Amino acid sequence: MNKYIDRLLSGLDKAVETSARGSARSHGRRSFLARAGASVLGAAALTPVLPFDRRASAAGAETADECSYWRHCALDGNLCSTSGGSLTSCPPGSSASAVSWVGTCTNPEDGKDYLVSYNDCCGKPTVSSATFCYTSEGERPGYRMGLYNDINWCMANTDKGYHCTVSVVVGLAE
Amino acid sequence: MKTGYAITLVSAVAAGQAVAQDSAEEFVPETLTIEETISEGPNVFAMDQAWAGPSAVNVLGAEDFAMKGNMGPGTTAQMELSKDGKTLYTTSVYMERYTYGPVTVVMHEWDVPTLSVRREFEISNKLAHVESQNALLSLTSDEAYLLAQNATPATSITVVDLGAGAPLAEIPTPGCWGAFPAVEGMKFTTICGDGTLASYSFEADGSFGEPGKSEKIFDVDEDALFTNGVRIGSELVFVSFNGNLYFVDDSGEAPVLTGTAPLTEGVLGGWAPSGSELIAYNAPTNTAFVLMHSGAYNGSHKDPATEIWSVDMETRTVIGRSPAHHENGLAVTQTEEPVLYGATEDGNVVRYDVEMGDEVTLTQAGEFETGAGFLTLLKLDR
Numbered sequence: 001m002n003k004y005i006d007r008l009l010s011g012l013d014k015a016v017e018t019s020a021r022g023s024a025r026s027h028g029r030r031s032f033l034a035r036a037g038a039s040v041l042g043a044a045a046l047t048p049v050l051p052f053d054r055r056a057s058a059a060g061a062e063t064a065d066e067c068s069y070w071r072h073c074a075l076d077g078n079l080c081s082t083s084g085g086s087l088t089s090c091p092p093g094s095s096a097s098a099v100s101w102v103g104t105c106t107n108p109e110d111g112k113d114y115l116v117s118y119n120d121c122c123g124k125p126t127v128s129s130a131t132f133c134y135t136s137e138g139e140r141p142g143y144r145m146g147l148y149n150d151i152n153w154c155m156a157n158t159d160k161g162y163h164c165t166v167s168v169v170v171g172l173a174e
Numbered sequence: 175m176k177t178g179y180a181i182t183l184v185s186a187v188a189a190g191q192a193v194a195q196d197s198a199e200e201f202v203p204e205t206l207t208i209e210e211t212i213s214e215g216p217n218v219f220a221m222d223q224a225w226a227g228p229s230a231v232n233v234l235g236a237e238d239f240a241m242k243g244n245m246g247p248g249t250t251a252q253m254e255l256s257k258d259g260k261t262l263y264t265t266s267v268y269m270e271r272y273t274y275g276p277v278t279v280v281m282h283e284w285d286v287p288t289l290s291v292r293r294e295f296e297i298s299n300k301l302a303h304v305e306s307q308n309a310l311l312s313l314t315s316d317e318a319y320l321l322a323q324n325a326t327p328a329t330s331i332t333v334v335d336l337g338a339g340a341p342l343a344e345i346p347t348p349g350c351w352g353a354f355p356a357v358e359g360m361k362f363t364t365i366c367g368d369g370t371l372a373s374y375s376f377e378a379d380g381s382f383g384e385p386g387k388s389e390k391i392f393d394v395d396e397d398a399l400f401t402n403g404v405r406i407g408s409e410l411v412f413v414s415f416n417g418n419l420y421f422v423d424d425s426g427e428a429p430v431l432t433g434t435a436p437l438t439e440g441v442l443g444g445w446a447p448s449g450s451e452l453i454a455y456n457a458p459t460n461t462a463f464v465l466m467h468s469g470a471y472n473g474s475h476k477d478p479a480t481e482i483w484s485v486d487m488e489t490r491t492v493i494g495r496s497p498a499h500h501e502n503g504l505a506v507t508q509t510e511e512p513v514l515y516g517a518t519e520d521g522n523v524v525r526y527d528v529e530m531g532d533e534v535t536l537t538q539a540g541e542f543e544t545g546a547g548f549l550t551l552l553k554l555d556r
C-alpha cells in the first residue's frame with residue numbers, strides 16, 4: 001500500500017513538473033523496457049484489446065492527451081493522440097516501430113500495475129502542435145535497453161524518422 | 175501602397191545619386207569576404223542536437239560567449255574533441271528523405287580553427303540514434319581510434335581507425351552501454367545491465383577477445399548508475415540514482431569496485447542527482463561537480479538541477495552547495511582556477527566562477543541563450 005501511495009504522490013508531482021517543463025521544450029528526446037524484465041517487443045505483438053482500454057476511452061480523451069495520464073508514466077516523446085493518431089494507433093501514413101521500450105504504470109482506477117509498451121511511430125516529421133511528454137518512472141539507461149527512453153525506437157525500422165509515441169497496455173506487471 | 179513605396183524609393187535613389195556624385199572619389203565599394211578562422215581564445219562547444227535534419231555544434235567564446243560560428247553534422251549527432259582542441263569529431267545519421275528512406279552514418283573530422291570539414295567517411299549504420307553524451311563517442315587515450323556506440327537495439331561499439339580513415343571493428347557489447355577509454359592502450363570499459371562493468375581490448379588488426387567482467391558492482395533496480403563517468407587516474411567515478419559515488423579501477427583485466435561514497439546521507443530534502451551529463455571533474459583541484467535536485471521520486475532522475483554540489487574527491491565529501499539554473503549537463507575546465515559551464519533545459523549556457531577553499535562557492539558569471547532546441551552536450555578546449 002505504501003508503495004502505491006508513494007507512486008500516486010510521485011505521479012502528482014510529475015504532473016506539475018511535466019506541465020511546467022513541457023512548454024519549455026519543443027523537441028528531442030531525453031529520456032526506453034522493464035523493471036519486470038520485459039524484453040524488446042515486436043510491434044506485431046502489441047495489439048491487445050483489454051477491457052481496460054475501453055474504460056480509458058470512456059473516461060474521456062482529454063485526460064489521455066495529458067502527460068499526467070497514468071499510462072504515460074515513462075513516456076518521453078510527442079503523444080500520437082495529438083499527432084493524428086490515438087493512444088494506441090499511429091497516425092496515417094506512418095509506420096509503427098518494430099521495437100519498443102516498456103514502462104510499468106499504476107492505473108489509479110484499480111491500483112494495479114500494467115506493462116505499457118511505448119512504440120514510436122516512424123517515417124514522418126513531428127507535429128509541431130503535439131503534446132510533448134517527458135516522464136521517466138522506472139526508466140533506466142541504455143544498459144537496460146528495454147527501459148531506456150532517450151533513444152529513437154524507430155531504429156529498427158526501414159523508415160527511421162521519429163514521428164510520435166503511443167502507449168499500449170500489453171499486460172499486467174504482477 | 176506599392177505606388178507610394180516606389181515613389182519614395184525613386185526619391186531616395188535620386189538623393190543618393192546626388193550624394194554619390196559629390197563624394198564619388200571617396201566612395202569605396204564594400205567587398206564580400208569570408209572569415210578565415212575563428213577568433214583566438216578558449217571556446218565552449220555546444221551541441222544543439224536535432225532529431226530531424228542537421229544538428230549544430232555552436233562555438234562560443236569561453237569568456238564572453240561571443241558567437242564564433244558553428245559546425246553542421248547530421249541528425250542525432252554525437253561529438254568528441256581532441257585534447258588540443260583543434261579537431262572535433264562527430265558521428266551522425268543521414269536519412270535520404272529526411273524522415274525516411276535509406277540511412278547512411280557519417281563520421282566527420284572538423285578543423286576547429288576554420289570550422290570546416292577536414293575529411294569525412296561512412297561508418298556502420300548501426301549507430302545509435304540517441305541523445306548525445308560523452309560516453310557515446312570517445313577517443314582512445316592515444317587519439318588513434320574513435321569508439322562509437324551502436325544500437326539496433328542490440329548494442330555494440332564501432333572502432334574507427336583514424337589513421338586509416340575507416341572503421342576497424344565492431345565489438346559486440348550485449349547488454350552494456352557507453353565506452354570509457356582506458357588510461358592507455360586499445361581498451362575501453364562499459365556499464366552492463368547485470369550490474370557489472372566490462373573491459374574490452376582490441377588489436378590494431380581489428381581482432382578482439384572476450385571482455386574482462388567485474389563482479390556485480392551496482393544494483394540496477396535499487397541504485398542504478400548514470401552512464402556518465404569521470405576519470406581520476408586509474409579509476410572511473412560514476413554517480414548513482416540515489417546519490418552515491420562508485421569508484422571503479424579499470425586498469426586491470428577486469429574492472430574492480432574500490433569504494434563508494436554517499437553524497438546525500440543525512441541530508442534533508444530528498445536530494446538526488448539528476449540530468450544527463452551530470453558530473454564534471456577538475457583535476458588540478460581534485461574537485462567534482464554534480465547536478466542535484468530535491469524532492470526526488472521514481473522518475474525524477476532527469477529533472478533539471480536546482481543545486482550544484484561540489485565534492486572534494488580526496489575526502490569524498492560535499493564541500494559546497496550552490497544554486498543551479500535548471501541545468502541538464504555540466505563541463506568544467508582543467509585550469510588551476512576551474513570555470514564551470516552548465517547546459518540548461520531551456521538551451522542556455524551558464525558560466526560559473528568557482529571560489530575554492532574549505533567551502534566551494536559557485537557564482538554565476540554569465541549566461542548565453544543559444545536558442546538551441548535540444549542543447550545536449552558541452553565540450554571545452556582548456
